[in-house]
Amino acid sequence: MNAAAQFESVTQVFGDFTAVDDIDLTIPAGKLTTLLGPSGCGKTTSLRMLAGYTRPTSGRILIDGVDATRMPPEKRGLGMVFQSYALFPHMTVAENVAYGLKLRGTGRKERDARVAESLQLVGLGHLAARKPRALSGGQQQRVALARAIAIRPKLLLLDEPLSNLDARLRVQMRAEIRRIQHETGLTVVLVTHDQDEALEMSDEMVLMRAGRIMQQGAPADVFSAPANRFVADFLGYENFVSTADGLVTVRPEHVVLVPGETSAAEGLALPGTVRDIAYRGVDILTTVEVPDGSEAILLRSHVRAEEAPRLTPGQAVTVTARPRHLIALTD
C-alpha cells in the first residue's frame, strides 16, 4: 500500500486531557479514508494535526514519506473543507475558487484554467459569475469543494462537509464526492460521525473512540467482523448475548423466531416471550424478551413478512440463529 500520510505514535494532550492517544495510522494514497466515531473522540484533532494547525504533543506525522510534524500548514500542500465552509460573500463563485491559487501566486492564465476545471468537476461551470448568496446550500458546498480541489492538493481533508445539508442533498453529495475522488484520483480524508456515510463512501474506514483507533479496514471487512462491542454498536448491530463462548452479536436479519420451545444442536436457541411486533409492510420487526440471569434482555428479529411466522405478543418462542451468523466480540 502506497501511503499518502502516516501517523506514528501520535498523541495530542490539551491540559490534562488526552484528545488523541498514541495512534498509528496509515492513509493510503489515491483512496478515500474516513475517520468515524462519536462526538469528542478526536477526529477533528487528528485532521488538524495532519493539516498542521495543531502540533502533536508527541509522535510524528509523515506526508509522502517526509516528516511533516513541524511543517507549517501552507507548506503541506493540502486542501481542506470544514463543516462551516465560509465562502467569501463579496466574491463571485469563480473568485472564491481562484482565491487559494492567487495566494500561491499562480499566474492568471493557469488560474482561469484551474478554476474552470474545478467548477466543471463539481458541476457548477454555469454559475461561475454568481455570488454565494444566490446559491443553494448544496451549491455552496460544491464551491467550497472546488476551491479546495483547485490547488491540486496532495491530500484533501474534509471535516463533516455534509453536516449542514438536508438529508436528501447529503446523500447526493456523498455520491458526488466519491465521483470526484474517482475522477481525480485524489487522496481524501473525510471526518464523519455518520456510519452510513462512512460505509457508503470509504475505501478505508477508521473507527475511533476516546482518542484511540478501535478498528481500521475496508467497510465490508469491518462491518462483517466488528472487533468489539463498541464497533458493533456503532455500526448498528443489536442483539448482544453472553454465551458459554463469550459475548456474541447477531444481526436482526439473521434472527429467526420459532414458535414454542425448540432446541438447536448448533448456533443460538434461547427461549423467550414476544413483547412487540411491528408490521411494516414488506418486513416485520419483532422484539422478544429473553431471561438473562436475574434480568432480561431484548432481542430483535427483522425478517421479510412472507418469511415470518405468525406470532402474537405474549407468545413463547425460541430465538434462533445459525452459527455462521454469530459474531464473537471482545467486550
Ligand SMILES: Nc1ncnc2c1ncn2[C@@H]1O[C@H](COP(=O)(O)OP(=O)(O)OP(=O)(O)O)[C@@H](O)[C@H]1O
Ligand atoms: N483546543 C482544545 N483545547 C482543549 N480541549 C480540546 C481542544 N480541541 C479539542 N479538545 C477536546 O478534545 C476532544 C476531541 O475533540 P475533537 O474536536 O477532535 O472531537 P471530534 O471527534 O471531532 O468530535 P465532533 O464529532 O463533536 O466534532 C474533545 O473532548 C474536545 O473537547
Ligand SMILES: [Mg+2]
Ligand atoms: Mg469534529
